[in-house]
Amino acid sequence: MSNCIFCKIVNGEIPSAKVYENEHVVAFLDISQVTKGHTLVIPKVHKENIYELDSETAQRVFESVPLIANALKTEFNPLGLNLINNNGEAAGQTVFHYHMHLIPRYGKGDGLG
Numbered sequence: 594m595s596n597c598i599f600c601k602i603v604n605g606e607i608p609s610a611k612v613y614e615n616e617h618v619v620a621f622l623d624i625s626q627v628t629k630g631h632t633l634v635i636p637k638v639h640k641e642n643i644y645e646l647d648s649e650t651a652q653r654v655f656e657s658v659p660l661i662a663n664a665l666k667t668e669f670n671p672l673g674l675n676l677i678n679n680n681g682e683a684a685g686q687t688v689f690h691y692h693m694h695l696i697p698r699y700g701k702g703d704g705l706g
């Protein structure tokens with residue numbers, strides 16, 4: 594989609610700090626990280642949210658998550674990790690290209706409670 598910010602990240606029109614990439618998905622640091630290493634994983638194909646995600650695309654995204662989680666574990670040494678996926682404006686979705694948040698957690702001091 595031409596006016597989608599994440600499609601622009603996929604095709605290199607806007608820069609991102611990439612954590613992982615393969616033929617079908619890309620993971621990059623969130624522009625406003627809620628904790629150190631906050632990462633988004635997206636399919637390269639434009640799908641608005643979970644309701645549009647076909648099973649092949651879902652599989653490609655979800656099978657990449659453990660790889661990315663382990664890369665973040667190695668890089669940032671968190672104590673835990675939250676996976677969060679907002680679907681629809683009412684649920685807090687602000688970018689309408691499917692994405693999963695990977696939010697490393699560092700215990701009481703990480704500010705998220």
Ligand code: 5GP
Binds near residue numbers: 598622
């Ligand atoms: P949502 O609220 O839709 O679940 O999450 C969208 C996320 O995308 C937000 O955490 C926001 O900081 C991030 N984001 C928005 N624009 C950009 C951008 O241009 N680059 C990066 N790396 N992250 C972005």
Ligand code: ZN
Binds near residue numbers: 597598639640
């Ligand atoms: Zn898109």
